[in-house]
Amino acid sequence: MVARTLAALCATGVLALHPLHTTLTELRFNAVDRTVQVSVRAFADDFRAAAGGVSDSAAFAYLRSVLTLSDRDGRVMPLVWCGVRRDGDLLWLCLRALAPRGLAGVQVRARMLFELYRDQINIVQASYDGRRASLLFSRGDSAKALP
Amino acid sequence: MSEVAVFLVLGFRHITDFAAMDHILFLCALAAIYRLQDWRRSLWVITAFTVGHSVTLALAVTGALAPSTRLIEFLIPVTIVATCVENLAVRDRARAPWGGRYRPVFAGVFGLVHGAGFANYLRSLFVAPIAVPLFGFNLGIELGQLVVLALAALALALVDRLIQGLLPRAGSPLRLRVIGVSAVVALVAARWAVERSPW
Numbered sequence: 133m134v135a136r137t138l139a140a141l142c143a144t145g146v147l148a149l150h151p152l153h154t155t156l157t158e159l160r161f162n163a164v165d166r167t168v169q170v171s172v173r174a175f176a177d178d179f180r181a182a183a184g185g186v187s188d189s190a191a192f193a194y195l196r197s198v199l200t201l202s203d204r205d206g207r208v209m210p211l212v213w214c215g216v217r218r219d220g221d222l223l224w225l226c227l228r229a230l231a232p233r234g235l236a237g238v239q240v241r242a243r244m245l246f247e248l249y250r251d252q253i254n255i256v257q258a259s260y261d262g263r264r265a266s267l268l269f270s271r272g273d274s275a276k277a278l279p
Numbered sequence: 280m281s282e283v284a285v286f287l288v289l290g291f292r293h294i295t296d297f298a299a300m301d302h303i304l305f306l307c308a309l310a311a312i313y314r315l316q317d318w319r320r321s322l323w324v325i326t327a328f329t330v331g332h333s334v335t336l337a338l339a340v341t342g343a344l345a346p347s348t349r350l351i352e353f354l355i356p357v358t359i360v361a362t363c364v365e366n367l368a369v370r371d372r373a374r375a376p377w378g379g380r381y382r383p384v385f386a387g388v389f390g391l392v393h394g395a396g397f398a399n400y401l402r403s404l405f406v407a408p409i410a411v412p413l414f415g416f417n418l419g420i421e422l423g424q425l426v427v428l429a430l431a432a433l434a435l436a437l438v439d440r441l442i443q444g445l446l447p448r449a450g451s452p453l454r455l456r457v458i459g460v461s462a463v464v465a466l467v468a469a470r471w472a473v474e475r476s477p478w
Contacts, residue, residue, distance in 0.1 A: 152293055152397055251296055255285055266285040270292075 153178070153249040157199070157242055159278075161235045161260035168235060168260075170211065170227040172199065174244060179223050182245050191216050191225055198244050201229055202275065204237040235260040240267055241275040283415035290419025293397070295426060301355050301471065302393060303427055304464050308362040309386060310431045311460040312372065314439075314453060318432070320382075325428055327383035329421045331390020336417065339398030340409055346395040349477040355396055356471035358389040363465035366457050435460070 155174040162169065172195065180186050183194035192213040201209040214226040231238065235258055242254040256267040258278050267276045294302055306325065313321040338344035365385070372379045401416065435456060442452035442459075449455060 151298075152289075152401065154289065251292070251298060253289060253292065255289070257282065257285075264282060266280050266282045268280060268285045268288055 153245065153252045155242075155244045155252075155254045157244075157254065157256045159201075159235060159240075159256065159258040159260070161231060161258070163234075163261075166230065166232045166234075168201070168209075168229050168231045169214075170199070170201075170229065172223075172225040172227070172244065174223050174225070176218060176221055176223045178245055178248060179225075182248050186216060186218075186223060188213060188216065191223075192227075195225060195227060195244075198242070198246075199227075200239075200241045200275070201231075202239040202241075203231075203233060204239075206239070209238070235278050238278050239275040240278065241273075242267070242269045246271050282411050283418075286412040286415030287419035287422070290416040290421075291423040291426075292419075294420050294423030301359065301396075301468075304468060305355075305359045305362065305389070305393065306424060306427050307431050308359055308366065308461060308464045308468075309382075310428055310435065311363075311366050311457050311464070312369075312453075313432070313435075315432055315436060321428060321432070322425075323383045324386045325424050326421070327387040328390040328393070329417060329424065331387040331392075332394025332420070333390075333413075333417045335391045335394030336398050336401060337409075337413055339395060340401055340413060344395070344398070346398065347477075349475070351392060351395045352475045353472060353477055354392045356468040356475065358392050359468035360465050360472060361385075362389070363461040363468070366461040367465075370454070 155172060157173070158169075158171045160169045160171070161167075176186060179191070179194075183190050185191070196211055199211070201211070203209055209229040209231065211227045211229050214228050216226065217224040240256050240258075242256050244254050245252045250271060252271065254269040256269070258265045258267075260278075265278050267278070269276070293299060306328075309324050309328070310321055335344060335346070339346065362385075365382075369375045369379070375381075438456050438460065439452040442449065442455050446452075446455070
């Protein structure tokens with residue numbers, strides 16, 4: 133038993149240095165045109181593994197399936213693709229949505245990469261009406277409302 | 280949820296996850312020489328470790344430091360082995376240089392190395408202004424470490440009981456515990472160091 137425990141401990145160290153499995157999503161509300169810009173940052177390797185590629189179509193299809201915004205009445209706010217940019221080992225993925233009633237009360241669900249890592253955490257930071265709010269999503273979390 | 284709370288949760292979860300075994304073993308190695316009544320001294324050491332990795336995290340996130348991931352991955356188990364060697368080498372803490380008060384210093388120095396370990400991951404997460412997320416993350420790490428330390432202290436007290444039960448004539452179980460825990464942790468960390476060697 134001692135030998136088995138030691139072997140298990142040794143095996144944990146063979147893995148890369150305990151990586152932090154996270155994505156960061158920024159929601160920026162533009163009060164002039166009543167839209168929200170969604171910027172998702174993820175490690176390119178992880179995202180490619182989950183989405184099956186980083187082409188515009190693959191990335192958009194994947195993000196639409198895992199990231200949802202719904203208004204106060206529960207209506208899904210359709211997301212529009214606005215491109216992807218690579219910065220080293222990071223991807224910046226851009227989406228937009230109409231938000232005629234602002235972001236207060238909007239329900240967010242962010243399930244990116246949950247299928248890859250049990251310890252995946254997705255952070256959503258929203259800027260609207262002169263304030264900032266943050267949401268944290270881990271596996272099993274349902275939608276959360278912006279205050 | 281406030282921004283500081285989100286990053287606090289992130290830091291706490293990160294350090295208390297089983298995948299953070301290298302961090303946890305380092306804390307166990309640091310704590311191995313202390314008894315429950317020494318909690319103040321162990322708290323100093325753990326806090327010095329937090330200060331150390333906060334410094335490298337801040338430097339890395341702001342781009343002032345770009346550590347080699349492979350080198351850092353190798354150095355982390357080396358710090359664990361070094362801590363275990365110190366545990367084994369100093370038989371009498373009362374006669375240790377400066378009464379053993381150098382331990383927070385080396386915990387802080389080793390903390391610099393550990394902080395560089397996850398700096399690469401956090402660089403992607405923190406965008407200006409970074410002060411609040413960095414503070415929240417480090418606070419979460421510190422709280423997580425206190426939880427790990429409390430659990431380690433209980434586990435070590437159980438080890439003491441076990442030693443007393445098995446070797447009732449051995450006297451104080453502390454030295455045997457230090458030898459046992461340090462040897463096991465050093466063995467595991469040494470293997471990690473070999474496997475992660477960049478050369």
